[in-house]
Amino acid sequence: MALSDSSIKRIALTSGEPAGIGSDLCIQLAQHELACELVIIGSPTLLAQRAKQLGYYVQINTFDPLAPRKYASVGHLTVVPIELAVAAQCGQLNTNNSAYVLKTISEATQGCLNHTFDAMVTAPVHKAVINDAGFAFSGHTEYIAELTGGTPVMMLETPGLRVALVTIHLPLAKVPQAITAARLRSVINVLHHDLTTRFNIANPKILVCGLNPHAGEGGHLGREELDIIDPVLADFRQQGMDIQGSLPADTLFTPHYLDSADAVLAMYHDQGLPVLKHKGFGQAVNITLGLPIIRTSVDHGTALTLAGTGKADLGSLQYALQTALTMAHNT
Incomplete structure (x- = not known):
């Protein structure tokens, strides 16, 4: 036919x-x-x-x-x-x-x-x-x-894991100043929208990494989580989004968290992608959202x-x- x-x-x-x-x-x-x-x-x-x-x-x-x-x-x-x-x-x-x-x-x-x-x-x-x-x-x-x-957002996917990035190809020294509330809101909106419309995931669950070790340790290892990241995430949760964080990156990438997640949002390139490539190098895809x-x-x-x-x-x-x-x- x-x-x-x-x-x-x-x-x-x-x-x-x-x-x-x-x-x-x-x-x-x-x-x-x-x-x-x-x-x-x-x-x-x-x-x-x-x-x-x-x-x-x-x-x-x-x-x-x-x-x-x-x-x-x-x-x-x-x-x-x-x-x-x-x-x-x-x-x-x-x-x-x-x-x-x-x-x-x-x-x-x-x-x-x-x-x-x-x-x-x-x-x-x-x-x-x-x-x-x-x-x-x-x-x-x-x-x-x-x-x-x-609004481009980079996301890599391998079977069992998706990792999107707030910042992409930036020197590490420039990352903290690029983590703004406006940037974070824009990236999360794109990620949530495209997971819903292009991957057919209803109300996707998104895990968000903190920027600093231990997600800032209550402000003792950096205040970006308290001052920028967490307030943005709280706003999205009030809107009904299933979003968790900010979480320490060293414990977020474990089965306890990942088994029920649809995507992880990392703050910078080498925070999230080494884990994904270790899991699935050669069987992964780079996707431009937004x-x-x-x-x-x-x-x-x-x-x-x-x-x-x-x-x-x-x-x-x-x-x-x-x-x-x-x-x-x-x-």
Whole structure:
């Protein structure tokens, strides 16, 4: 029986840093049956070269946005062609290709905004080489938010645990001044809204970390909990939100708390993400909440030393794709 176009979700996948494993992962993914139409944003030349290097035969087709939607075929890649400035070498970063990397992200983002794509998944990029090329780039999350508007909130998920962040890519010394009541309210509103609407969780239970050791120890180890965090949480509880905290991070990440929680809110990047990655590295997904589009990503970096070797682990990309697809069906 023929399916309507809308029943088949069309997902864009950016191919990432050309010297890294992004292209490898795209090619490996093409060897599997997928429950969506997958469109790669990147260089057909690079994909063909990397497929040959890895020993795969892949047929590359140019994406036609007007063509009927169809499920991805094993051994085929549908591509929005964007060519490199210079040929890519495995493991060798080149600033000349930084504009190419940014263009793949913006192309996928615009495609989501104009509803050509139902969601986008991003392969890893290398922030340092993009900045070395003269572009101010702190990460996918911030860059995509500049293109789309909205209030970005980073959340990582692995089976059994979701961790969202109040602050993202900030030096640790700047974190305390960034923990404001306004910022905290904004992040919690986004987290609660998206857990409800994009993950179909009715009245999600959210656990909130304190900023300081022992959540400030009653003010003896810092007053951010007493002066900022706890009053905001009390306001949300009065509104009926199921939110607990502030809790010491060293005891929050235990089964006693996590078994009944839908998400944890950490104050900064390295407070929550090491625990999540220890639990599920390679089987985790990075999700940007608070945007008008759906965006997920892998939980790992460019793995320059693995590019072209065939040793890249596909697990995180598969999870990122499945999460994007689930969110697209829920929205």
